[in-house]
Every structure is written in C-alpha cells, then in structure tokens.
Amino acid sequence: MHDLFYSRGVAVVGASSNPAKPGYKIIENMVTQGYSYGIFPVNPRLESVLGLRCYRSVLDIDDNVDLVVFVVPAPEVLRIVEEELSARKRTRGDVKGVVVIGGGFKEMGEEGAAKELHMKGELRSLGIRLIGPNCQGLINTETGLNTTFDMNIKPRRGGVSVITQSGALGNGILRMAATRGHFGIDKFISFGNMGDVDAAEAIDYLSGLQTTRVIAAYIEDVPDGRAFYESMRRAAGRKPVVILKPGRTRLGAQAALSHTGALAGEDLIWDAAIRQAGALRAYTLKEFYDAVRVLEKLPPLRGPNIAVLTVVGGPGTLCVDRIHSSRCLRMARLSDVSKERLRRILAPVANVGRPEGYVDMTGSVTEELHYEALKIVLEDGGVDGVIFLEEPPTYLSERWASEVVRAYSEQDPARAKPVVATVVAGDAVYDHIRILEEGGIPVFEHPEAAVDAIDKAAEYHLRTSCGGKRAAGGDLRHQIHAISRRSARASRAGG
C-alpha cells in the first residue's frame, strides 16, 4: 500500500488531449496539484498532453514508473497487462501497482467477472497490486498523487483518510470538504470492485499512518468479513474509524433485496461487529460526514457535559431538546462562580442557567461579550464541550466570528475543549462561517446536526457505554463468517 500511495512516477494509459476525458483530467489534476514525480501520458496517437511528452507504450518510458493508471476499455487493459506490463516488469522491474479506472468487469456479469479474474491472475503473477477495476483510484495529498477525475478541486492536506467502494460518493465527500473548508484529506482510496486491494488492507495501512487522524469508510460489502472486523478492531484502538454501510446489500443483487428478513438480520450483525470492534457506524451520509468533520477538527471530548451558549432563542431551544434526547450527552452544570461572572457582564435580559448549562446572551450581545462569555464557559470545570449558536447581522458577522475564534484558540492545547457552532442563515453570512471554520470550529446549519455530530464524537472519545443499540446476540465471529460466505457467493453470482 505504501508503495502505491507514494508511487514515484505515474503512467496514464489512455491519455487524452480532450479536456472532457478522464485521460486528460487525471493528468491535469496531478500537474496542477504539484505531483512530486514524473507524469507519463501514454497514447500512440498523441505527441503530447498538457505539454508533457506522450509515449507510445509503457515500454518506452525511460524513467521510473511505480504506478500505471488505465483509462482504456477492459479488453485493452488485458492486452497491455499481458504484453507490455509483463515485459516491463521483466526488464525494468519497476511497476508496483495499477489503477484500473474503467468498468466492464465483474459488475457486468459472468463474462466480465471472468475478465477480472484473468486480469487479477496476470497481475498477481507479475507481483503487481491492483486498485479497482471500476474506481477512482488514489489520492495522496502529501505527494500530489491524484488519479481521480471530474473533480476540478484540489483537496487540502488534512487528517481524514477516505476509503470508498463508490467512486461517486468519495468524490462527493471530497467536493463538500474542499468547497466548504470542512476538513482536509490525507489519503483517499476508491477501489470499486476491490479486485485485489480491499477495505481490510486499506484500513490496516491507514491505521499505522501518523498523518491519518480519522478513517472514513463507505463499505457496501466485504470479501472477507473476519479480516475486515479484525482490521477495524486494530485501527479503532488507535484512531476513530467511521463506517457508512447501507443497511441492505448491494443493489445489484435483486434477488437478495427480496429477502429483506435475512438482510435485516445481517444488518444487525454488521451493527454489532462495528460496535464490538470499537468503530462508529453511521446510518446516513450526513451522519457519516458530520461525524468525520468533528472528529478531525476538534480536540477530544473528555466528558458528556455540554454547555449551550446562544444568541438566538428558538435554535437554542431545539439544541437543548436534542441534547436531552442524545445518547451520550447531557447539559453541563455551570458553577455558581461562572454564572455570577456571566450575569455581571451580560445584559439584564440575558438568561443564565435556565435550564442548567444554557446561556442565552440575546441579541443585545456585543463583540467583546462574545469573547468574554465563551471564555467563562470554557474555563468552567463542569463543562466538557460547548455548542455556540447565533445568526449574526451581516455587518457584524466577521467581527463576532473573530471573537469566538479568539476565545476558542486561547485554550491550553493540552486541555482544550471542543466548540461547535450553529448558524441558521444559508449563505447570508458566508464570511462568518468561513472565519469559524478556519479557526477550527465546525459550523452546522441546524442545531440538531451540531448535537448529533458531537454526540457521535462522544461515542468514540468516551469509549462509550452511552446506551446505544444492543449488540446482536450469539457468536459474533460465526455470524461474521456467515456474512462473508454469503457475500462471496453473491460476488460469484455477479452481484
């Protein structure tokens, strides 16, 4: 895995001079994102792509090529692997992995599955690892490696590594994170049909990386349930692992979908397995994405006590409501000293402590009070985290946001408490949101989403017995093994 993510030299077979084609986009991505090593377009009909010399064949490339990306049809991939890669491997011995972007393999039924099996066999005998087919491949923001296409977005470096069985879903996550400044990316792997490198191997690799602080995985099925479980367990001991797993099996398997009873049971086993491994399961894309945001951006929550500091009554009420019905959180008890300090600085109309842990500064608040009130709440020993809510007037939004960030960032890093914000304002105060996000405070549009995200983070940080769903009974290992066998059968059936 390391050799693939840190490939020195990438050949793109099926390079194109048409900006609408993946064979152009991939090269463009790596050029604009400053890939540190050689980029080698391969297409016998072109002289150059984006100013780079274009090669007739991978055999003609004199420099080191660790990775070959295929953006040609399936039969062409097979031919090139058999004729050219094997020759290159014999003579230069440098190619360590291939990314096969296109489909036309297992997902197409029996004939495609045979092609895929054949390709896998050839590559294995050459000692070359396979990503895909039918995928977006790899990103490593450390080296600028990026085999995805259609993005037109440069992911910022950061602590999230994404593993995805759906290239489109992974792409969507990259786009949301990049355009909203929600989090940065360390590694990204979209492996489509998982012909060779699979989720378990990817999780194992990422769990050992210092630069990966959170592992986010979208999984539809796994070839080996036990190996996947063990990889989750090992990784979750070191860092948060968030899993988005659709509740039912792959859409392709129509027959399976009609057996919802069996599938619902299987889903409970997934539930139990993820929980027992110490990983976090998300049930919707929003829950998945929001949990990842909070886990990457914020210091750990050290206890369940949340203070709500608000400028707005209605959203504040909805927030307290959601905390009451959350699994892991409760309203903090502010000390009498803190309450007294808050009452002294805030306007008489402000509400300090009704209910406990709730402070409504009301619309009469000033920018100085933003700073001072958040300081007081963060310094209270009974508070483990803060949810801050406001809807600033346009002309005050930047100044208010800066004061919130100032109070947040003046915390002692070793004992810092997380703060999340809620701003119900659409795109009306974009700069306010940007300042908070850049200052390390995740901003949510709805109060309930802020609570849900920090609740999910609490599930990890508090190693929690928050009272979630109970694990399914029975021998878990046995059940996981059964899933794995069923999955394998479905795969063989072309599902």
Place this chain on the structure above:
Amino acid sequence: MHDLFYSRGVAVVGASSNPAKPGYKIIENMVTQGYSYGIFPVNPRLESVLGLRCYRSVLDIDDNVDLVVFVVPAPEVLRIVEEELSARKRTRGDVKGVVVIGGGFKEMGEEGAAKELHMKGELRSLGIRLIGPNCQGLINTETGLNTTFDMNIKPRRGGVSVITQSGALGNGILRMAATRGHFGIDKFISFGNMGDVDAAEAIDYLSGLQTTRVIAAYIEDVPDGRAFYESMRRAAGRKPVVILKPGRTRLGAQAALSHTGALAGEDLIWDAAIRQAGALRAYTLKEFYDAVRVLEKLPPLRGPNIAVLTVVGGPGTLCVDRIHSSRCLRMARLSDVSKERLRRILAPVANVGRPEGYVDMTGSVTEELHYEALKIVLEDGGVDGVIFLEEPPTYLSERWASEVVRAYSEQDPARAKPVVATVVAGDAVYDHIRILEEGGIPVFEHPEAAVDAIDKAAEYHLRTSCGGKRAAGGDLRHQIHAISRRSARASRAGG
C-alpha cells in the same frame, strides 16, 4: 389580521440614523423592498432618516397610519401608547395595529408581565391589535411590508407563510430560503410573547389566503390548546400545515424541565393532536424546512411509487435504502416497455431495474440521455415521483441540469409528477443546483434528506395511513385542554 398585513402607512417609533440599529434597518428594508404606502420615521431628535422626513410624534403624521412599529424600550412604549396612540385614535381613528419589537415584558418575569398586561389592556380598549412584544413582526411580500431587522435580504414572493414564536428562527428560515432559492414567502409573522395575536388566529387567517400554499409554524407553546387544534384542523383541510414544536416545554421554565416524565407525556399529546388535525409534525429544523421546500415547490404526489434515476452508484444505493425504511414510500415498478426503452438508449453498463424502480445510467450518460431517460420514467404509469441523483463534472453541469429541467417541465401541469434531486458536491457545481432549483426541482445534498422530504410530503398528499407513530390514547380534547391550562399557569409564573 388582514388590516395588519395590508397596512397602508407604517410609523416607526424609535427611528434611527445609525445603520446598525433596528430603527434604521426596518426603514431601510421597507424602502429597498418597495413598500407601497407611506413610511413615517418617528424620533424627536432627528430631521430625516434615509431621506424620509422624521416626525416628533405619531400625532404629527398627517397621512394614514395603519401600523405603528415600536423600537423603543418598554417604558417608552407604554407612555406612547397611553399618551399619543390614544389621542391619535380619538382624533384620526386610523391606527389598527402595533408591532412591539423590543423585549422587557413577560419574558423578564413578574414585573415585565405586569407591564405587558397593562399595555395589552390599553391597546384593547383602543381597539388596536398587538403583534409581540419581543418579536420581529410582519412581512407581506405582496406590499413590501417588512418590520424585521438584521436581514439584509429581500424575500422572494412565493407560497410559504411562516408563523414563528422565535424571531431568530424565522429570520434563519428567511435567510436560508432567500440565499439558496429554496422557496418564496407570502406572509411572515413573528409574534414573540404572543401578547394578543396568537398562532391560532394567524393559522386561521393564512388558511383563507389563496397566495399561501403552505403554512410553516414554529410553536413553543400556545395560550389556548383547543383553539390551536381547531385552527390546525381547519387549515389542514385546505393546505399543508407543517409544525415544528420542540419536544419539551420552553427553556425558561427550568422547573418544568426537571419533570421530564410529565413533559414526555405532554409531547405525545401534541403528537396526537397535530396528527389528528391532519397537520404534519416535524421534529427537527431540517425536517421542517425540507418538508416545506418540497410542499411549496412540487406538484402533489399521487401515490407512493418512487423511481430512482441515478448517475452515481453509492448515493443511489443509500437512496434506495432510505426508501425501504421510509414510512410512506416504496420503489416503483417500471413497466416492461419502459425498461426496454431505457435499455435501448442507455449504455450496456447501465443498470435498469435491479432492484425494481432503480435505473443507474452510470457516468457514461450524455446530456441527451438525461432528457430522454427522465421522460421515459416520468411517463411510466407505475411511477408517482422520481428522485434523480448525480454529481456532474463542472464543465457539464449546466447543460445536464437544463436537460433535466426540460424533461420535468414538459409534463402536463394537471398530471405532473414531482421530481427531487440529490447532488453530493458542496459548492462545486453551484450553477447546476441553481438551474434545477429555478426549474422547480428541489435539490438536496444528501440522498436521505431527499427521501425524507418527499416522504413527509406523501404524508400530506396521500392523507396517509402510512403507519406512523400511533396517536396517544384517551380523550384528546380533554388532554389538549389540560396542556392549555398548564401552559397558562406556566405563563402566569413568568415562564
């Protein structure tokens, strides 16, 4: 109510020349939003505000004044009501209502409650209706009336009327709707402490308006549970009424919050009352807002059968999953003819009908196919609505969106089927989203949100026995009456 929303002539008592003050913002709003009648700033210390002549007192205004907006402190409001409004009412008889923006009344405890009671008595004896105190007041997009402040946004005219007990929450909804083009506003009323005009009266008024297609109400408590129930019932027979009601009582009532048992029971009664009235209850701001978007923008859903047309596998899978676990929806069965037509035009890698009602066009789709495939699905008699999912490359996004809108808008208006879209892309394809929204197709960022919104709409359109939560047992009227008495006690206690 009509006289208030269609006020001819508005005086703003407490007008200001400081652009940061509500006494300036309100006047600015009405000037820039083209209010059709006279705007009369009142402040004895100013000559003019925004080029408008400023009056020393409401008594000095020679023109017709239907509405007086107070942006002065509570004692000042009382004095002006007693001294000036009563004199004006005797002499000219024109003032029909007042909006009291500021707080300092019931929400401040006993002393404030006494002030509020006194003010209410004075106004009642003068035959003047009261909006507020402690509120944002009124918007009527038909006349440009707008007593809210801090918005800096002009709401587009449209079919949603908003009733809110939290000015901030209402403001947030206006901002989200306006900046994202989600829906337009007909009327807006934020009545804060509900000193006089209350939710029941507002719902009754809005239910009779042709221009209001959806009523969206954020309610924390009501003075008269029975009147509120009856107004919901009457309105819900004519148009969708969506209620966001926090699950517990007002934050202010700390004592009440410690009796969660009692409150949870009360919440069940709310649940049953809203359901029995034929209104829709939302439990989170997102659910509330998204349901309103779909109900305003789309033609009615005539049955539960949803087809999923996708370009992206992972989000498509999550979407089907959510439909399976929705309350009112199920996957449509496409006819064999439709499936054959789709298979003929789509690429061989496309998935038509696994599972039933699911069509994955795959990334190989063209702009023409967007149009043709959506046409075929919409024309299928077994389909009641469509969820469309994609994440277009930037350079294709506008053309693809236009083709989707073309297919959607070519439907016979009398039998049109709703289409909602999901685009998992953050702000990366903003124009794509804008074209879809302007073309009448609501766009969601997450597939589950799209399903949830159309599921909520189905609850209304199918007058549904979708199998939601059961109504609480017992005599409902009795229980509503009990809530109402408890609310009244809490109000008297200054909650």
